Amino acid sequence: MKIAVIIKQTPDTETVVKINDAGNDIVGTGVKYVMSPYCEFAVEEALRTKEKLGGEVVVVSLGPDRVLETIRTALAMGCDRAIHLKDPAYEGGDGQATAKALAAALKTVSPDIVFAGKQAIDGDQSQVAVRVAELAGLAQATIVTALEIAADGKTAKATRRSEGGGEVVELKLPALISCEKGLNEPRYASLPGIMKAKKKEVKELKPAELGLEGQVGAAGAKAKRVKLLPLAERKAGRRIEAETPEAAAAELVRLLREEAKVL
């Protein structure tokens, strides 16, 4: 089984990000980067698939030098080799430009199955995985919480989460699976794994090597981010004053229904 997993490096959820002077990007310095949490589910599922059905797991990621650290983490978790799309020309792309590069890189692997996070936790666009599947001509199931691949590696059954419920779909491989929380519990990079990862191959591919010169990054983007809006300041909490616990509970329910509109 040829297994591929596409991952993205994102700022750590605990990092406090600042918006740059131009107002269209975050300030990179001082930011701690990690593998986007949904990509961790993807890596884990790729490894479990390999453990069940055999084969090789190739990890693919796009981004500058710093992304190598995240690639190494995936290798330390157990992926076999990596492709790093690293070139200034890849920078500044939108979902389409990034997907184009990733799909072309995947072509060099010809995978039976591709795993991806359902979304990256920085841009939150949920675009890359679906576009990659489309561009690479793969069947796809998104927001997957359970997966069963047939022993012959020809079909798969995926459970998708949908608003309040779920859906089970059958797919013909090759296919792309975008992974949702609950699919699995990602393993950690063990120390022996980290040591082994140092020796694993990380191949860099330039746009020209993919036949995509002038078509990736900012040059290939159809949409451009013009402005980032700061997070809304969190409002202070409110204390409910009431004579009895019953009255307080009633007031809380009223506020949740009428003001917060969550009930």
Next chain:
Amino acid sequence: MDYFTPEQHTFMKTVRDFFEKEVNPHVEEWENQGIFPAHQVFKRCGELGLFGITYDPKYGGSGLDYWWTAAYAEAMGGSCNCSGIPMAIMVQSDMCTPALHDFGSEELKEQFLAPSIKGEMVGAIGVTEPAAGSDVFGIQTTARRDGDHYVINGRKIFITNGTQADYVTTLVKTDKDAAHHGFTLIVVPTKTPGFSVARKLDKVGNLSSDTAELVYDDVRVPVANRIGDEGLGFIYQMRQFQKERMVAAFGAVAGARKALDATVAYLKQREAFGKPLIAKQYIQFKLAELSTQIELARQLNYHCARMIAAGEDCVRETSMAKLASCRLSREVADRGVQFHGGYGYMNEYPISRYRRDSRLGSIGGGADEVMMYIIAKLENYAA
């Protein structure tokens, strides 16, 4: 300035994730029970590579330099919600196995070191006795040679992992007339007839770690269980103490930073006199002082790591690091409780557990005064 490599950061994240997701959710329960399931937790630690960081890959270790141990101890101390479990883990990684690794025979290492590194065995270190703690020289447990066996008699007390251990690396007297050369280190499997746990001790802090008093009553173990040479046990143990003290120092500093951060977070949301308490300059200054001291201790620890990694002798620096770090953690704990007010005196606030736990640092692994004694000796103050 970053002291750790990207790979070491990945490893630290693994350690933190492990404690936050697999250990912390159980800490409350294990603290209440006065014990944690060491075999279960150690198995996971073994899989993650926490027990063989600097050890020979031949026995399942990773063969890395000391900075990796520093990364491990710092990440563990900074993420676990109690000190008992990190202490129990460090007993296995840096207290009961260093002499075995450095001086044990091949067979002994196959039998005890390899499974310890894998986390399939739980080890303990038996040095302290009811009548001899700081004065290691005064221990009275004896091992008498009988053919190809040693027969061990005596008692050990305050032994971490004592009720769950598969073996105890035990310091005994093999020659009561010889001075420093009268001691030997022997690996004693706890299944051996004559070995027993007299009682599980009821402690003030580090509650999730089990601590025991052990009895050796005509315990017969093969001579092959001896670590290195007969008569060199005291010297091996003194070396082994260096490892113990250094991880204790790293853990103490990381724990102090965590406690200070928790105190700051508390002070930012606690209102008094119409403003969050943190607005008081007096409080800010106290926090700034403690933060500075934590940074100083941390730098001394890194200095030690550099010396150890370079293979330099650093008994002086390690003793200073242990003294400074463990003392400081007590100060941070006390100040943290003070700034938490009544809530800091309540068991449900983490700072109160930290205050109980951190008290051990200045006693275990060589008390503050023992560190001072070593430093004074090395500085030639008595001369």
